[in-house]
Amino acid sequence: MSTQYGRPSRHVRSVSAKAAYSKRARKKLVESKAKLYDVRAAIKRSVATGSLKSSEKLESVQWAMDTRLAAAESRLEALQKSGEAEWEQLRDELENAWEDLSHSINTLVARVKDESD
Numbered sequence: 001m002s003t004q005y006g007r008p009s010r011h012v013r014s015v016s017a018k019a020a021y022s023k024r025a026r027k028k029l030v031e032s033k034a035k036l037y038d039v040r041a042a043i044k045r046s047v048a049t050g051s052l053k054s055s056e057k058l059e060s061v062q063w064a065m066d067t068r069l070a071a072a073e074s075r076l077e078a079l080q081k082s083g084e085a086e087w088e089q090l091r092d093e094l095e096n097a098w099e100d101l102s103h104s105i106n107t108l109v110a111r112v113k114d115e116s117d
Contacts, residue, residue, distance in 0.1 A: 018082075018084070018087045021079075022076070022079060025094060026076065029072060032069065032101060032105070033069070036065065039112070043058070043112055046112070046116055051116055052112065052115055058112070058115060061111050064107075065101070065105060065108055068097065068100045068101040068103075071097045072094065072100075072101050075090060075093050075097045079094055
């Protein structure tokens with residue numbers, strides 16, 4: 001779908017932007033999952049060696065992180081299935097979910113550092 005002068009139409013640009021954003025978001029999700037896996041492995045090692053005690057606070061932060069990861073995955077899936085008119089709104093919601101997830105990861109890392117001191 002091109003305009004008369006060879007430039008892509010608004011619809012084509014929007015679909016292309018959505019596809020590009022979706023691809024970047026999927027990559028970010030995979031990277032976030034890998035980081036979370038590494039953090040969890042470090043926690044398990046630290047608990048096993050006794051340098052970190054398992055606690056309700058630590059488990060609570062891990063639960064919050066899992067919840068926010070699931071929310072980000074859900075929003076990404078909704079964005080990928082969305083139509084042209086709604087994907088930009090869903091993009092904003094996904095960005096908020098990324099911020100929440102990032103905050104949870106940072107909180108978990110800080111909690112681990114606090115509890116291992």
